[in-house]
Amino acid sequence: MRKLVxxxxxxxPVLVSAQFDKYFEDRTMRVDYFHAGDANDDTYYIxxxxxxxxxxxxxxxxxxxxxxxxxLVKVFDKASGTLIYSKSYSTLFGEWQTVDEAKSVQKxxxxxxxxxxxxxxxxxxxxxxxxxxxxxxxxxxxxxxPADKCLIKQxxxxxxxxxxxxxxxxxxxxxxVDIVIVPDGYTASQMSLFKxxxxxxxxxxxxxxxxxxxxxxxxxxxxxxxxxxxGVDEPCRGIWKNTVVSCSYWxxxxxxxxxxxxxxxxxxxxxxxxxxxxxxxxxxxxxxGGGIFNWYCTGVNSNKMAGKIIVHEFGHGFAGxxxxxxxxxxxxxxxxxxxxxxxxxxxxxxxFDVKWKDMIEPGTPIPTPATAEYKDKVGVYExxxxxxxxxxxxMQDCLMNHFQCDAFCPVCQRAIVKMIxxxxx
Numbered sequence: 001m002r003k004l005v006x007x008x009x010x011x012x013p014v015l016v017s018a019q020f021d022k023y024f025e026d027r028t029m030r031v032d033y034f035h036a037g038d039a040n041d042d043t044y045y046i047x048x049x050x051x052x053x054x055x056x057x058x059x060x061x062x063x064x065x066x067x068x069x070x071x072l073v074k075v076f077d078k079a080s081g082t083l084i085y086s087k088s089y090s091t092l093f094g095e096w097q098t099v100d101e102a103k104s105v106q107k108x109x110x111x112x113x114x115x116x117x118x119x120x121x122x123x124x125x126x127x128x129x130x131x132x133x134x135x136x137x138x139x140x141x142x143x144x145x146p147a148d149k150c151l152i153k154q155x156x157x158x159x160x161x162x163x164x165x166x167x168x169x170x171x172x173x174x175x176x177v178d179i180v181i182v183p184d185g186y187t188a189s190q191m192s193l194f195k196x197x198x199x200x201x202x203x204x205x206x207x208x209x210x211x212x213x214x215x216x217x218x219x220x221x222x223x224x225x226x227x228x229x230x231g232v233d234e235p236c237r238g239i240w241k242n243t244v245v246s247c248s249y250w251x252x253x254x255x256x257x258x259x260x261x262x263x264x265x266x267x268x269x270x271x272x273x274x275x276x277x278x279x280x281x282x283x284x285x286x287x288x289g290g291g292i293f294n295w296y297c298t299g300v301n302s303n304k305m306a307g308k309i310i311v312h313e314f315g316h317g318f319a320g321x322x323x324x325x326x327x328x329x330x331x332x333x334x335x336x337x338x339x340x341x342x343x344x345x346x347x348x349x350x351x352f353d354v355k356w357k358d359m360i361e362p363g364t365p366i367p368t369p370a371t372a373e374y375k376d377k378v379g380v381y382e383x384x385x386x387x388x389x390x391x392x393x394x395m396q397d398c399l400m401n402h403f404q405c406d407a408f409c410p411v412c413q414r415a416i417v418k419m420i421x422x423x424x425x
Contacts, residue, residue, distance in 0.1 A: 020059040023077060023084045024116035030263060030271070031124055035093045036108035038334075042097070044126050044140035047110065047264075050153045055116050056178040056274030061422050062086075062116075068342045069293050070094040073113040077120065078143060085115045085121070089294035090281040091250070092259055098331040099252050110263040121145045134339045140285070158225065158244075158268035165198045165220040173219065173274040173316070180275035181222040182266060184247045184298075185283035185394050188226040197301040198222045204307030208399070210413045210420070211311070217424045218348055221273035232258070232284045236310045245269060247298060249281050251290065253330045258298050267298065276423055277318050279310075291316030293354035308403045313394030315400055315408070319416045322346040322385050324393040325400035329386045331358035337390050344415040345400060346385045347392050356394050356411040378410055411424045 009130035032047040062085045064072075069088030077084050077288050093109035096102055113126070127136040146152065168176055180200060186194040198220070206215050229241040233248035237257070245266045251259035260266060260280065270278045278296040282288070289299040291313030299309040315321040321345030323329070325405070335341050340351040347355045349366070359378045368379025375396060384393035393401065408416065 019084075020062065020116065023120070023237075024059075024118060026055050026059075027117045028055050028114050029117045029144070029152075030112050030114045030267060031144070032110065032112045033140075033144070033306045034108045035091065035111045036106065037093075037097065038104075039097050039102035042093070042128055042139065042403070045108075046140075046142055048153055049144055049151055050271075051117065052114070052156070052271040054173065054271070054274035055172045056180075056276050057116070058423050059116075059174045059353070060425070062283075064088050066320060066342075066422075067129075067136075068344075070129050072129070073115070073117050074125040074127065075118070076123040076125065077118075078123050079120060084118075087113070087115070087294060090292050091112075091295055092261065092292060095292070096252060098334050099305060100330070100332065101253075103332075109261060112263060112267050115246065118144070118146050131336055134336070134342075148242075155262070156268055156271055158265060158272075160223050160225040160269065160272050162273045163195055163198065163222040163224055165222050166202050166218060168216040168218045171219055175424050176219045177217055177220065177420055178219045178274045178276045180270045180278055181220065181271045182245060182269050182278060182280045183223070183225055183227070183283070184226050184245045184260070184280050185230055185232045185241060187228070187230050190230060190283065191224050191226060193283075194222070194224070194281070197283075200301070200306075201281060201310060204310050205314070206251075207307065208311045209407065210417050214417070214420050219274075219418050221275070223269050223272045225269045225272075227283075231281060232282050234286070241291065245255075245280060247280060247284065249288055256288045257290050258282060258284075258300070259290045260296075260298075277314070277316045279317075279375065289313045293317060293320045299369070305403055311408075312399050312403070315412060315416065319412070319419045320344060321400050321412055321415060324384045324398055325386070326383045326388045327386060331386060335385055335387070336390065337387075341385060341391075343385070345394055345398075345409070345412050347380065348390060349380065349392065352380070356414075359394075359414070366393060 030050040034045040060344045064087045070090045072088045075085040118378040126140040183194045225244045227243035231241045245260050246262040247260045280298040282300050285302040287303050289309040291297040297313040297317035366380045380392045384391040395409040397405040398409035
């Protein structure tokens with residue numbers, strides 16, 4: 001019986017890999033679209049479909065069950081109606097919907113979804129999560145025939161060489177978390193500085209658990225894409241720089257929020273390497289960064305907090321972790337307090353059983369007082385997700401809370417490990 005079970009376990013990845021080979025080629029299809037709306041509604045408009053040369057994702061775990069993101073893409077085999085791929089994600093547009101401007105202005109943002117390149121016609125469905133119910137609502141569907149040469153763009157507008165920063169184990173992209181580092185604000189003469197900063201990124205990144213213990217589960221690629229000018233935009237100081245992916249401070253009205261709306265260029269540059277996660281490394285000493293789940297992360301190269309910015313923002317972009325601090329954001333109604341937040345490290349106690357209840361020692365009060373008695377214990381501490389009331393975090397201190405802390409709490413570490421395993425197992 002034990003031999004039979006062992007044989008079946010060995011067969012599972014083979015069968016799932018065969019499923020990938022049945023529906024997909026080992027490269028990427030990218031669908032660019034415009035996401036438009038205001039604080040109350042959103043609409044999708046197709047832009048273009050692009051073939052990219054690499055698939056960096058898993059060939060086994062093709063269906064996303066996390067539901068961490070505000071949006072969801074589903075890909076169906078059109079002939080059979082079979083769901084063959086899905087992924088949840090969030091976007092800058094989704095965050096913009098929660099700021100004051102969105103109450104009176106309509107805007108559109110360029111966005112993209114990527115999935116393995118299909119062998120036959122597929123139906124791509126784009127969904128938005130309902131703020132009221134937490135369920136995904138279908139908003140748009142689009143059929144794509146991969147043989148349609150007139151529809152699908154086959155060339156990259158931004159081709160650049162790639163520098164391999166780190167290869168874990170055998171380096172196979174389908175069994176690794178592939179990070180692509182995109183530079184912004186580095187000129188051609190500063191590419192050697194960018195390479196050094198990528199090595200610093202690697203050193204800092206693997207200083208923190210659980211990344212230290214999972215070093216072999218990662219590949220890090222860097223695209224050598226120079227900017228015309230050094231530095232980055234600071235609009236409120238009248239500083240404008242011509243950079244390759246156009247990052248800017250003061251995104252969504254927050255000085256330290258360092259993001260870009262030039263999605264198409266960013267995706268083109270990233271496509272020079274296989275990737276699961278995009279990290280933009282910005283040539284600036286000024287504190288700033290950002291991270292959006294399954295979208296992209298940013299951080300600066302030479303601020304004294306650069307290392308902690310890297311891992312904090314990657315916690316957002318990779319594992320869907322929420323901010324655990326209070327205030328400091330321009331958002332309105334970022335969470336519905338009547339629902340359990342998707343973030344694995346934030347709870348409203350609406351359905352705490354699905355969060356970290358299993359990690360709390362018997363006798364620990366819920367909610368947990370932020371006293372010396374519980375200083376190093378997993379509990380339920382009020383104040384998280386920018387809110388001082390009704391939202392709770394797992395520990396008093398964590399890198400997702402403040403940078404005086406030097407580690408992720410056990411709850412955040414578990415969430416990160418689960419995501420690593422999703423991409424690698």
